[in-house]
Amino acid sequence: MKGMVEESATVQTTGRTARCIARCRELAACTDVPGETTRTFLSPSMHRAHALLTEWMCAVGMTVWVDAAGNLRGLFGTADAPRLLIGSHLDTIANAGAFDGVLGVVLGVALVEEVAAASAALPFAIEVVGFSEEEGVRFAKPFLGSLALVGELDAATLARTDRNGVRVEAAIREFGLDPTELPAAVVSDSAFVYLEFHIEQGPVLESEARALGVVDAIAGQTRMTLDFIGQANHAGTTPMGHLRRDALAAAAQWVVEVERYANECDGLVATVGKVETGTGAGNVIAAEFIATLDVRHARDEARKVAVAHYLEYAETAGAARGVSLSATTQLDQPAVPMDATLTELLGEAKLRATGGPAHTMSSGAGHDAMIVARRLPSTMLFLRSPGGLSHHPDETVLPGDVEAALKTGVEFLRRLRDDSATLARLIANASARRKKERHA
């Protein structure tokens, strides 16, 4: 591959890298299900994860608390200082790996440790946030932790129930927290920036032999279900052509087009992931074909054009076979751009820290940064996922990549510290935004 940069080889790992990885593994042992890593929102094992992180945070002199949404929060510096947030999530899917989410929190603590060990103090405080919920497992809705941080955990969400009929509010109480204190979970007005480290959860960095990627946007998503309705007929006695109304054949033509169009549209990913033919049988022409459609792009316009094309194509492929179409949209989520200033700063920090230029990429998956960006200028740094693997017990990270991320984080803080004009502008912007929000 042209311009490939073998980055991991250039980075020497250190004791702090080994400690970060060991901490992730230690947190992975906090599980609701012995023998695997399953740690859902406000479950018993989350107490143990909090206890470990609290210990590490306190050891470096941070003030630690758990907000009413179950987010673990540690402050390094004074409460009234401008505050830089570093966070990610502590919950996992069922039978998860050890790094998805957790690594970003552990790296936040490690950065505080670096700062504490350094001679020069920072002109801002650092708050490390371990979000209580991002995966959406327990209440079939993701981002509960970061939604609380931005003050958007609404009544409808609090009224949701898990599979045991426990409401979010009750889960909060069972965990020992008070849902009436949720307003106090909203991030401090003094916060001015959010930074998140996360594993890529995809194969791109690895395929390009890169350790890190600076995220410039989180892709928007459309999720739909398309229902092709044809007519069941005998597979043997119904000749080919106009006497068939084959829902499956129509849908197959459409699936091919979903792939073909996405292949030719830069940055677009489009996937038909799950299909079914209902009560179909091998010797019966399919009367129905239900298919999911997942379309993502960092630019909403490109995504919308793609979705419109796909729907039109599905109609056409259906009409050619007397097959009708009904489509429902489950999700239409706009893209979330990361803050341009921060993304540039992070790229420069990455170059300075590792000697290699920053690779900028969009995130095809949602992250807490997507929610926090509603309130704070945000940026993300991806670490390569070996084998592209995530949401799997074998999910891992390369020590060299963790070291590179740490170095990039240290450099990012240093540049913020040293570039007082940029820092002042970011703080002023955040303050102006707060004022504007209050008047809105």
Added chain:
Amino acid sequence: MKGMVEESATVQTTGRTARCIARCRELAACTDVPGETTRTFLSPSMHRAHALLTEWMCAVGMTVWVDAAGNLRGLFGTADAPRLLIGSHLDTIANAGAFDGVLGVVLGVALVEEVAAASAALPFAIEVVGFSEEEGVRFAKPFLGSLALVGELDAATLARTDRNGVRVEAAIREFGLDPTELPAAVVSDSAFVYLEFHIEQGPVLESEARALGVVDAIAGQTRMTLDFIGQANHAGTTPMGHLRRDALAAAAQWVVEVERYANECDGLVATVGKVETGTGAGNVIAAEFIATLDVRHARDEARKVAVAHYLEYAETAGAARGVSLSATTQLDQPAVPMDATLTELLGEAKLRATGGPAHTMSSGAGHDAMIVARRLPSTMLFLRSPGGLSHHPDETVLPGDVEAALKTGVEFLRRLRDDSATLARLIANASARRKKERHA
């Protein structure tokens, strides 16, 4: 449509047609499940169907018996005369229509009534057979009745069990028959021809505005399952192209080719009727796609070439995406040509009876004639299926078409009677075949 022939309008229906249809409806009331027509192999309601047919057969002077396989058999004429068989099946699928199978038996009785009413005797006997089993519902294997008639009901089949664990042998005993007498169920050596009337169970005749079709072959069938194996990956974080191993996209390209190739290959029908993506999810690239394939053609060579092409194409579509393929064949059943002499004779009879030329077609579905043809020269006449509907309570026939079929049957018998050279040749051929079989 060019050359369309509106046939039904040219045929005046008569009392005998109304009686045939009424008899089918009366038989449809013999059911194991009140409120619908469900009459499986050797079930209690089959006794009632036998009783009705026996009454009609005896009334016209036929000798009636039930063989050890549960086939109802009625002989008109002397036992030692050359014997022409007319038959179809008396069992049904669950919640069936009133004509599939039954109509062929009722028309056989009606033809005997015509012969009995006519002044001139025939130089051969007529045996009407109501096969006990064709649909394969009770023992998940079709054609048990006709297999007994040709002496191919083997030990493995007799050992099969239904969903209640009842073996075929026990079912025979429960019905009041003796399985040790199965050898006597084999058709008489004096039989020389088999004729079957059946509804088309497809839309072809209706689409061409034809009442009847002469069947020249029963299509061969291949039934397979194709398993496309790709790799599950995140639909959002895995870019299009070589990092995806999308089993569903590969399979979709293949499904499109299955249809395209069949559209261009005269007489071929190919259907992917049932598919599944296993544990797939909308936001995960499909790791697996399992699809059925059903391919039929009246010429085995054309079917084999098609199947080979489909497998090769599936491999290619998979290889382009890193998707592997495993295929298993469930059925590879050769085509069964109908007897050319009889088919021609039936076509001439049809022309004489209705004034319209015979439309020759192959049958995409299996029929008892396919089994009986192993032993006797056989031919079939299809009656148009309004709406292409069968295996459905709304399945029906047009009275004009039934009348046309009856007239064609009468004319067929008359031509056999009058064309003594052809009759003698058919009888001699059958006799020679018996001898050859005994020496084999």
